[in-house]
Structure formats: C-alpha cells, structure tokens
Amino acid sequence: MGIASSFFRTSLCASLALTLACTPPTNGSDNGPTPAEILGNPDYQAMSYGGYRGKTRDDGPTVEQLVDDIRILNAMGIKLLRTYNTSQFPQAERLLEAIRREKQADPSFEMYVMLGAWIEAKNSWAEAVWDADNDTWIEGTGPDHTEGNLQNNSQEIDTAIRLANEHPDIVKAISVGNEAMVQWAVTYFVYPKTILKWVNYLQAAKASGELKADVWVTSSDNYESWGGGNPVYHTADLTQLFEAVDFVSVHTYPFHDSFYNPSFWGVLPSEEALPFDEMTGLTMDRAIAYAKGQYQSVLDYMSQLGIDKPVHIGETGWASIDGTAYGVKGSKAADEYKQKAFHDRLRAWTDEEGISLFFFEAFDEQWKNADSPDHSENHFGLVTLDNELKYALWEAFDEGRFAELTRNGAPLKKSFSGELESLLASAMVPPFKSQMAVRRIETVNKTREPGEAVTEQRLVVVHDTLSDDSSDITFPSAMLKLTPWEGTTAIELMPDGVVRIETRAGDWWGASLEFAADVGEDLSAFNQGTLHFDIRGSDNVNFSLGFQTGNFLRGDQVNNFANFGPSSNRRVSSDWQAVALPISEINSGTDMTDVSNLIALLSQDRAPEREIFLRNIYFSQE
The missing domain is CATH 2.60.120.430 (Galactose-binding lectin)
Incomplete structure (x- = not known):
C-alpha cells in the first residue's frame, strides 16, 4: 500500500515532511501471545542480540548464520530478542526471516522480537571543529541535538512498521532509539521531543490500522534519561513520553560504574579475610543492589508524575575481558566468574519480580572496537567468537542443550576447556575498599x-x-x-x-x-x-x-x-x-x-x- 491510499497516513507523513512506504498489517489467524503475556513472564527469557562476526557491520550475518544463532539462543532458553537497527543494516530483516524459517520447520518453535529503530541527531557522527585559540566549537559543525536526522530516523521507523506488519507473529514491540536521550552520548543524542514525535507517530499508525495494534511501543534508554537521576532530565517532554509509551525500557550498568562511580564496588575491610567466592559474592550482591536502585529511581520518578506503566530492563550486561578500566589495572571486574555471578543474580531477581531482562548480550562482537581486541565492548557476550560458551552457560552445556548445534560450521565448547580450576585462576579478586x-x-x-x-x-x-x-x-x-x-x-x-x-x-x-x-x-x-x-x-x-x-x-x-x-x-x-x-x-x-x-x-x-x-x-x- 502506498502513501496515497490512506488520507490519514498521507496527512501525517506530510506533516512530518516524510516520504514513507506504508505496508498494511498482515491478517493472520493466530499471532501467538501478546506483548502483555510475554513481557515480564519468566517463561519468555529476553536477550539483546547482535550476530555480527566481523570487524565491521557492512557484511552482516547471512540468514543461514542467523538460523544457527537462534537455535543456540533457543537452547539457552531465550524466546525474546532485542535488535538495534532496522534499515541501516540488513540483520534485523534477515533475523526475522531466519525465525520464520525455523517456525515453518517446527511449528512449536517460539522466538519473538523487539525491533530497535535507531534514532540520532542531525549531523550525528560529523566531526565538530574545535577552535583552540578561543576554546570553543566552531558554530555550525558537529551534531545538532535539537533536531533529528530526518532521513535516517524516518527510514528506521518506516522499516520497523513494514517488518512488524510482515511478521505479526514474531514482532511484539518496537523500541524507538537506543540510549538516544542520554546526553553523554555527545555524537548522536536527541532531546525527548524527538523520541516523543516518533513514539506518537507509531501510536497513530496503530490507531489508523497502518501498524498492527498489538505491537507495544517504547524507547530504550539510560535510567537517568528516564528521570531516575539528574533533574535536568525532568522535562515536560519526558513526562509526555512516559504517557505515550506502552512500557518503559530502562538501562542500568553496574559494570561500567565499577570503575567510574565505584561507590558500591570493592571488598569491605570486614570481608578481606573471607574466601574468594564469599568476598566476590558479597561484592556482586552490592552490584545487584546498585542496579535495583537505578531501576527503582525510575519507578519513584514515575510515581511522582502519577504514571503507572510496566518498567522492564532493556539492557544490562557484564563483560568478561577488558585490558584497561575494568581489568587488572582497573576495577578488576571483567572476568567470566563475575559475569556469571551478575547474570544469575539479576535473572533471579527479575524473574521473581516479573521484570523482563534483556541481558547484553548473546554473542561477542568485535566491530565496536575493532582496533582494540581486549576492549570490554568486544566481550559482553555469553558466547565467544571462537564458539566457546562462557561460564554462565557451562551448566546448560552439561545438560546437553547444545548437542549437535554449530556456529559458523563448528561445534560449541566450554571456555577454559571446561576446567574450573583454570577459570578460577583467571578470575580477579575484587579490589579492597581500603586500597581503592x-x-x-x-x-x-x-x-x-x-x-x-x-x-x-x-x-x-x-x-x-x-x-x-x-x-x-x-x-x-x-x-x-x-x-x-x-x-x-x-x-x-x-x-x-x-x-x-x-x-x-x-x-x-x-x-x-x-x-x-x-x-x-x-x-x-x-x-x-x-x-x-x-x-x-x-x-x-x-x-x-x-x-x-x-x-x-x-x-x-x-x-x-x-x-x-x-x-x-x-x-x-x-x-x-x-x-x-x-x-x-x-x-x-x-x-x-x-x-x-x-x-x-x-x-x-x-x-x-x-x-x-x-x-x-x-x-x-x-
């Protein structure tokens, strides 16, 4: 269906100065469970997903490679995936095709998706010019955070609508932006009014029938962006955004703050004589409490506004390797032992509380810091690029869940050759508070x-x-x-x-x-x-x-x-x-x-x- 076939959509697109190709909802007899039945249900474990193997995203994974990945994810017990782009790269569309193929081969197979539409500022990623003589940026260069990148953002939203309509039994939610409102993202952030515009756009498309009505709409962002921190974020536009979304998707990262804001991190003086597992466990308990506090801060702000909507954790994770800030010379947080401790503790809490947890992430990727192999961003996955299952998945491996599964044509195996003694030898003792x-x-x-x-x-x-x-x-x-x-x-x-x-x-x-x-x-x-x-x-x-x-x-x-x-x-x-x-x-x-x-x-x-x-x-x- 083109734009001209719907006066409402034509008016809406014209008002936003867009040119969108609109696809009608697919009429299906059974689109499976609703978002309300999936989100917050521990039977539908969630995971952030990127399947890029190489050092760039230009050559994304094939449908066949994505079929391998979703079979591995299914073996992990994952049934809900979060993606990050729709039109910039072909991965999301190929992923949906891979899931469709698997469902056709096995009608009992379940895998659902929250599509991420990447939202960015006008002139994002453009290098600003610094005038050192006058200690200022040269006017007119760099990102314009007061406006969105209209071409990119409209394409991302349009593609999200098309994909949701083509796969009504798979796409259950659309997330508008990823950490797009947090203002330390200086290369691309936008103000809430830009996110609000696109959330309202999607809600209007649902109301008009141009997007299937049972797709939930949200934005995935840092807890501060959702009002849980600096009061600078407490704006009328943010309040309207709370009112417009179907649920709130909050990010919290104790891992990063173990170095940059380590108030919760480290072994207390009274714990220094404890065995490694006990002192580490107590330290990780405080990391979980820290994450809970950031989640609760968003709930508290919503309560102040009189808003009552579901709040889920759209992203959090723990890297297993880092060569700088989180490694042996930094906060000593990045190892597989602590990754498992964080993952298992947070999963237990969110399952009990009815909170969806999109853990970041399923597989290691290397495109974010291709020139720095030991950078933490390359090691947030639970599976390495060499097909090694990290410690968090060892128990599932021993249960035989990954038998006969392959990735890139090779079988899966345990990290450290499955030797616990070697893994423990690699794990770092958390820093002592008395010495931090x-x-x-x-x-x-x-x-x-x-x-x-x-x-x-x-x-x-x-x-x-x-x-x-x-x-x-x-x-x-x-x-x-x-x-x-x-x-x-x-x-x-x-x-x-x-x-x-x-x-x-x-x-x-x-x-x-x-x-x-x-x-x-x-x-x-x-x-x-x-x-x-x-x-x-x-x-x-x-x-x-x-x-x-x-x-x-x-x-x-x-x-x-x-x-x-x-x-x-x-x-x-x-x-x-x-x-x-x-x-x-x-x-x-x-x-x-x-x-x-x-x-x-x-x-x-x-x-x-x-x-x-x-x-x-x-x-x-x-």
Whole structure:
C-alpha cells in the first residue's frame, strides 16, 4: 500500500515532511501471545542480540548464520530478542526471516522480537571543529541535538512498521532509539521531543490500522534519561513520553560504574579475610543492589508524575575481558566468574519480580572496537567468537542443550576447556575498599548550601597544607566527583592528595572535578582572582585546562580554559611547576555564580596513555 491510499497516513507523513512506504498489517489467524503475556513472564527469557562476526557491520550475518544463532539462543532458553537497527543494516530483516524459517520447520518453535529503530541527531557522527585559540566549537559543525536526522530516523521507523506488519507473529514491540536521550552520548543524542514525535507517530499508525495494534511501543534508554537521576532530565517532554509509551525500557550498568562511580564496588575491610567466592559474592550482591536502585529511581520518578506503566530492563550486561578500566589495572571486574555471578543474580531477581531482562548480550562482537581486541565492548557476550560458551552457560552445556548445534560450521565448547580450576585462576579478586583510589573529594563546608556565594578569600579544592583553620579559607559546599568524560580518561585522587589523569585511546579526551549539586558553586567574588595549582606530566600532549560554568545537560556550559602543552606557551614536564591563572584571562564572560566543574581538562588530540598530575588546587580572590 502506498502513501496515497490512506488520507490519514498521507496527512501525517506530510506533516512530518516524510516520504514513507506504508505496508498494511498482515491478517493472520493466530499471532501467538501478546506483548502483555510475554513481557515480564519468566517463561519468555529476553536477550539483546547482535550476530555480527566481523570487524565491521557492512557484511552482516547471512540468514543461514542467523538460523544457527537462534537455535543456540533457543537452547539457552531465550524466546525474546532485542535488535538495534532496522534499515541501516540488513540483520534485523534477515533475523526475522531466519525465525520464520525455523517456525515453518517446527511449528512449536517460539522466538519473538523487539525491533530497535535507531534514532540520532542531525549531523550525528560529523566531526565538530574545535577552535583552540578561543576554546570553543566552531558554530555550525558537529551534531545538532535539537533536531533529528530526518532521513535516517524516518527510514528506521518506516522499516520497523513494514517488518512488524510482515511478521505479526514474531514482532511484539518496537523500541524507538537506543540510549538516544542520554546526553553523554555527545555524537548522536536527541532531546525527548524527538523520541516523543516518533513514539506518537507509531501510536497513530496503530490507531489508523497502518501498524498492527498489538505491537507495544517504547524507547530504550539510560535510567537517568528516564528521570531516575539528574533533574535536568525532568522535562515536560519526558513526562509526555512516559504517557505515550506502552512500557518503559530502562538501562542500568553496574559494570561500567565499577570503575567510574565505584561507590558500591570493592571488598569491605570486614570481608578481606573471607574466601574468594564469599568476598566476590558479597561484592556482586552490592552490584545487584546498585542496579535495583537505578531501576527503582525510575519507578519513584514515575510515581511522582502519577504514571503507572510496566518498567522492564532493556539492557544490562557484564563483560568478561577488558585490558584497561575494568581489568587488572582497573576495577578488576571483567572476568567470566563475575559475569556469571551478575547474570544469575539479576535473572533471579527479575524473574521473581516479573521484570523482563534483556541481558547484553548473546554473542561477542568485535566491530565496536575493532582496533582494540581486549576492549570490554568486544566481550559482553555469553558466547565467544571462537564458539566457546562462557561460564554462565557451562551448566546448560552439561545438560546437553547444545548437542549437535554449530556456529559458523563448528561445534560449541566450554571456555577454559571446561576446567574450573583454570577459570578460577583467571578470575580477579575484587579490589579492597581500603586500597581503592578515591574518585570523590568529600572535604566540604557543611555550613554553606550550594548556590550560596563563597565569601572567604580562598576556596580549597585539594591541598596538602591549606586547611580551614583560618577564617579566610573554605572548601566547596558539595563533594566533587572525579569524572572521566565518556570513558576517555581515568581520573583518581591518589593517597598523597594528587589528582591523576590518564588518557585512553580516542580522538579526544576530557575529565573534570564535577561539583555534585543541582546548582554550581557561586564564585562571583573571584572574578578578579586566580586559579592556583601545581602540574606535571607527559610533555607531548596538548590540552586545555581551567573551569566550566553552566551545565552540559542544560546546554549552557561554557569552557573557561587556558592552553597547555608543546603547542602553547605553557609547557608541561616531568617536574612539578606552580601555575597561577588569572581568572580574568580565562573567564569567557560567563556567570561565575554557577561554576559546575571546578577543574576541567579537554583535548582534541589523540594521545593515549599520557598522564597529567595536579595538586594544591585552590581559588583565591586576589
């Protein structure tokens, strides 16, 4: 059916400036269980799925390879899959064909799909141009987060409608966007109004009969994007989105936060003498509690809004290998033993509570970080690219579930050759809390509320000699979070009071000491003052350093930076040097009543494994 055959659809498409090929629902006598009967039902275990074997997605898996995969997934007990794209790559369409073939061969075979439609901003993935002289982005470059990529987004939604109508017995839900609203996804995020537009579009298509009415519509996003964290996300558009979706799909990742926000992670002092399995089990229990807390925070916000809808976990997972942040030099989280512990504990809870859990993911993929084989993103699967079943699936293997099944023409086998002793030898003891680096600075002035003007002569961030014994010295009114931007760095406070920043591989990197409050610190009295610090580190990296005002999530953040490195007149060496930056020279004319990051570093240079050290950081009014 073309657009012209339906006045309603023609009007709707025209209003959105789209050109969509609309396919009518397929009339079938039995489309199987409804979404309400599947979602939250432990008899329909869910999994995030990507079947890409190679280092790019350009050559996706064939239908025959996908048949192999769904047979393996069925042996795992999985009956509900989540995909991520519809039109950009052919995998979703081929997957549905593979399921159809298997159902035709075996009418009792059950496998259902939540189709993901990829949503992104206008000019997503375009490289923005950084003007180092003026410490700003050149206007007109990079993503425009206020608008969506109309061509891509319309094609994704149109294809989702077509596929759902062609496979009414398989497609049970459509997810509009994947982490598309979380604003640290700086290359592609959109605001809730864009997601809302497409959710409403799908709901209207259901009402008109252009999309089968029993397909549920949602958006899959980070718990903060669903209102469970920073109040910046609490907007009228988000409230309307809650009202428009049929259910809420929430992401939670304790694995990532084991390094970047490790408040829950690590072995407590009272547990250090316990056997490995006990101390690890208690640590993983806290990881589960952390995930439950993020899930509950979304429920709490929905309750505030008076909204009562099903909430499921659209994505979470645990990587088994990592060479940097989560490996032996980081949080020591990435191994198969902990992956199984997380998977089994979270499955038990979600099954008991009637929550669908789309565990990420079924099979390892290598396209996300093709140049870094040991990167965690390549190792979230329960099955390796070499057909090894990780520890979470050993019991199922012993039960004979995978007998005679193959992937890429080869049989499946246990990792570590099935030797438990070898697996345990590879598992890392979680870090002891007593020895973990600090990623929060909690020395605060509890007598002043965030937003109140700092009147003392000096505001100390961290210093080895300055203290609040003097009436002219104070500390921030809220704690400071040591924040690595998008995982491009590691940042930590060393026991000697030194802030250490280590860069990762990437085209840019950044980190900050973030003021952990809803408003920034009021440093209006310091307009003519000075930012002081000592610095040393790698001498072959260019970066900007200073402070930030405003809030990135609100869209009003401003960098107040000076340039450092070999391309500037401020060079860094292996020796400590004292720096005094006049605030009047680096202030970009911004509102000093809202200093959101008291120290921030940003570089547009690719410079992996460089180190910068800072100490004795403070602001003075003179």
